[in-house]
Amino acid sequence: MNSQVTPRGMYLEHFGLRAAPFGITPDPLFFYPGNTRGELLAALLYAVLQGEGIIKLSGEVGSGKTMLCRMLAERLPPQVDVLYLLNPRLEPDEVLRAIGSELGLDMDGCRPDAVLRALHGELIARHAAGRSVVLLAEEAQGMPVDTLEAVRLLTNLETASHKLLQIVLFGQPELDRTLDLPQLRQLKERITHSFTMPRLPMALLPDYLACRLAAAGRASPLRFERGALRLLARASQGTVRRVNILADKALLAAYADDAQHVATRHLRLALADAPFHDGKPWYQGRVLAAALLLLAMLALAALLLWQAA
Structure with a gap:
């Protein structure tokens, strides 16, 4: 076909x-709220608007993480600026520049410390204007360890009472295993909400x-x-x-x-x-198992008849 x-x-x-x-x-037109997806969206919205720590959502390939990411961005109130990190394989300096680019900053030729200062200044300015900023990082299981650590350090940008940048990590189950590494212990402790996409x-x-x-x-x-x-x-x-x-x-x-x-x-x-x-009929395994069981039963019957004789 x-x-x-x-x-x-x-x-x-x-x-x-x-x-x-x-x-x-x-x-988003085709968002399915069943199978706890509606509840997950509500929980993500609540966690982001609380503005504390890092949020993580993990799920298998094709489980609907990107749909939930899009729905989250769509449902956030207008005073929240949404940034996307679509390339997870950036080095630490590159990821800071990518975030700066999402914020509309020109950082060509800037040293890493200047990039960080510029990010901090822009986030402070947006906070003073009554706005908050959330970074949605997809395919986070592909981030190098050093890049994940650089993302964690961004959560140190804060006022006396608010984080200046809220971070949501979307990734496959490999992300959970990466976060178990000893060198990422501090990042894991910063995760205040952790969710899983069900099948x-x-x-x-x-x-x-x-x-x-x-x-x-x-x-x-x-x-x-x-x-x-x-x-x-x-x-x-x-x-x-x-x-x-x-x-x-x-x-x-x-x-x-x-x-x-x-x-x-x-x-x-x-x-x-x-x-x-894979080219094999879905029932092939069951047919083979049934055939082997039948052969075993015939062999047992033959053995019983032979003993009885």
Whole structure:
């Protein structure tokens, strides 16, 4: 199955959609508040507005961290200036310059100590104007240890009662292991709030799919066969990015089949076309296990008959 063969516009019209419901680009329009995601967003907002320490959110690849990051930026009040650190592999001096650039400062040719003074001065000025600043650092598991330490030192920029820069680290579980290193003990102690993105359980799959479809303009429920849901849950392993990829391909397969629901065969076609599929049928392991069990039972029966003879 090649998803490029089907015109996207006809696919949307077939299912009564205004937009593609299962894109993998984080779009706040498609935010799913279930599976504690709404609570996580509220907790992140509360932690940022408290303005103390460093906040950390970790989760597996494709679990929805970037979506939560975008939602956080969107929900913060207008007096909060949001900075993004999108390249985690910067050296300590480079990360300070990147933050300065986000603040609109020209730091070309400045020495590291001058960069830090300029950052401090700009943050003081924004605080005096009634504004606060939050740095959202994505893919933080990729930061070198020295860079993480430089980020920690930025939390020393403060007034008598307020931190001048609030930092939120978004990263994969490797970030947690990095923070366990002895040289990062001080950084770990500065983390006042730590959150984890949960996997999406099968029980919530219908709700998640319905939420995305409704956001895309679907006026009535779109049925996924129970077998399709089981296969989707097993193949995605609770990762919403995989759910989106497979659901999108399954809708294309259903459209090509002129169907108004998603059958198990459509999910099998989607899985065969998925970039993370290893080429083996999802049931292969179970069939092999069942065959081995049957052979063992036959061997045991033969042995019992031989002993009885």
